[in-house]
Amino acid sequence: MKILVVGGTGTLGKVVVEALRKKHEVITAGSKSGDVQVDITDLASIQQVFEQVGTLDALVVTAGGAAMAPVQQLTEAHFYKGIRSKMMGQINLALVGQTYLNPGGSITLTSGILAEDPIANGAVLTTINSAVNGFVLGAAGELVKSQLRINVVSPGLVEASAEALGEYFPGHVPVPMAQVASAYVKSVEGILTGQIIRVV
Ligand SMILES: NC(=O)c1ccc[n+]([C@@H]2O[C@H](COP(=O)([O-])OP(=O)(O)OC[C@H]3O[C@@H](n4cnc5c(N)ncnc54)[C@H](OP(=O)(O)O)[C@@H]3O)[C@@H](O)[C@H]2O)c1
Numbered sequence: 194m195k196i197l198v199v200g201g202t203g204t205l206g207k208v209v210v211e212a213l214r215k216k217h218e219v220i221t222a223g224s225k226s227g228d229v230q231v232d233i234t235d236l237a238s239i240q241q242v243f244e245q246v247g248t249l250d251a252l253v254v255t256a257g258g259a260a261m262a263p264v265q266q267l268t269e270a271h272f273y274k275g276i277r278s279k280m281m282g283q284i285n286l287a288l289v290g291q292t293y294l295n296p297g298g299s300i301t302l303t304s305g306i307l308a309e310d311p312i313a314n315g316a317v318l319t320t321i322n323s324a325v326n327g328f329v330l331g332a333a334g335e336l337v338k339s340q341l342r343i344n345v346v347s348p349g350l351v352e353a354s355a356e357a358l359g360e361y362f363p364g365h366v367p368v369p370m371a372q373v374a375s376a377y378v379k380s381v382e383g384i385l386t387g388q389i390i391r392v393v
Contacts (some may be wrong), residue, residue, distance in 0.1 A: 194218070195249050196381065197242075199233060199286060200256025202226040204353045205303065205373060209255055212374035213381065220246055223256070233257060233282030236289075243293045251381045252290040253301045257282045259321045261314040261361070275321040284328050287343065296340035301380040302329060306349040306393055312362055322347065326389050333387025342386035346376045349393040368392050 194217045200206040201221030213219050221227035222242060231242035233256055259275025283302045290300060307315045308322035329345040336343050348368055350358060355367040376392045379385065 194251055194381070196220070196251040196253060197222060197246055197249050197290075198253045198255065199223075199231060199242075200254060200303075203255055205348065205351060206255040208353075208370045208374040209253060209377045212378050213253070216382075217251075233286060234277045236285050239285050239289050243289055247293070248295055249290070249293055249298065250295050251299045251301070252286060252294065253377055253381065254283045254286050255303050255377075257303065257321075259317045261318065263314055264316045267316060271317050272320065275317045276324075279318075279321045280324050283325055287328070287332065291336065291339060291341060294339075294341055298340075299342040299344070299381055299386075300336075301377055302343070302345040304345050304347045304389070306347055306365075306391070308347060310349075310365075310393075312365075314361065329389065330387055337386070342380075342384075344380040344385050344388045344390055346373075346380060347389050347391045348373050348376070366393075 196217050197220045198210050199222045201210045202223045210219050222229045222231045224232050232238040257279030259279050260271040287300045304322035304325040307318045311319045329343050333343050350362045350365045350367050352367040373392050376390045
């Protein structure tokens with residue numbers, strides 16, 4: 194399969210790419226790094242990257258950020274940052290990407306466990322992750338008509354981020370990187386659609 198991994202140079206993306214490269218042709222994308230560049234907050238940039246890479250068998254997204262702050266300090270601006278990046282960045286990749294995917298192809302997005310297991314300062318991420326999960330649930334049934342599958346991987350704090358982020362996730366047990374990679378392989382190579390693939 195020919196697979197585009199947006200965010201393929203990041204902490205999660207690197208292990209996902211390593212696992213997919215065993216069997217597939219993988220193109221990585223980042224805003225500054227990767228085989229090709231795209232800014233997921235910019236729709237024109239998304240359209241341009243698909244024109245550049247052409248027809249695909251799978252799209253995987255492991256990119257998209259959101260602000261963290263105490264709820265007492267949150268403003269609309271904090272939310273819009275996450276909406277433009279992790280939410281609409283991924284949704285726009287899926288919306289534009291569907292026309293570049295071959296029949297039988299798949300889309301795999303990334304949310305995160307904060308959708309249902311919140312932490313302090315994480316209200317924006319809880320909101321955005323839930324929205325990404327919601328898009329996948331809402332879109333999957335109709336994408337059947339296009340012979341496309343769509344899933345979202347929802348990882349817990351991953352082992353490679355535990356040193357940097359562990360203090361913000363009290364009591365969370367970091368998830369092994371191999372387990373994270375396997376969830377994306379399952380989504381790309383398996384038969385699931387409309388699923389939130391939780392890795393905890
Ligand atoms: N780390 C965790 O424990 C964890 C757990 C659950 C969920 N997640 C979610 O998984 C996703 C990836 O997390 P991560 O820890 O792997 O992040 P990361 O290490 O910061 O990697 C982010 C990746 O996205 C790319 N990127 C950043 N901004 C971009 C933009 N505007 N347009 C296109 N590409 C962009 C980066 O490449 P460039 O630098 O070249 O832009 C990089 O490849 C995030 O949505 C995060 O919320 C992470």
